[in-house]
Amino acid sequence: MLLGATMPGKNMPRFEYKRMTGEQLRTELLDMAMPVFAFARIFGVRPQTVKKWLRDENDIPPWVHVALGLLRLEGALSEARQLAAEHIIRDNQRPGAGEFPFLERADEITEGNGDDDD
Structure with missing residues (x-):
């Protein structure tokens, strides 16, 4: 360790990221x-969370940038x-559809039907 080097505090994150x-x-x-619904479903976040990110109401986590880059491969x-x-x-919004995956109706799953409020 270099003399005079400052160690980050216990509660300080190691890295700072561009937001x-x-x-x-x-x-x-x-x-x-x-669609917001599709992104939220893939990454296990609520569509409302993604909408808050879009409105700059909540900080977008650093992993989102990495995930989007990987999705472009x-x-x-x-x-x-x-x-x-x-x-x-x-799918708790469509309980009658039964257990996932309903892969035979993949187009319905990937696009959603606009019910992305929760």
């Missing part, structure tokens, strides 16, 4: 033609959708 803005996130999602978006569908147990 993504809501407008940057919106642009990324639009470029990928990814060839075939990654469809693979992420498939993996998410395999990992989801049920």
Whole structure:
């Protein structure tokens, strides 16, 4: 350790990240033609959380930037959708649909029906 070097405090995060803005996130999602509902489902966050990020009401976590970059790799978006569908147990907004994955209706799952308020 160098003399005079300051060690971060116990509660201080090790790294500081550039913060993504809501407008940057919106642009990324639009470029990928990814609805808020689909992004939220893939990454296990509530659509309302993503909407708050888009409105700059909450900070966007650093992992979102990395995840969006990875989703741009060839075939990654469809693979992420498939993996998410395999990992989801049920859709609480559509309990009559039964247990996930309902892979035979994949188009319904990936696009949603606009019920993304919760």
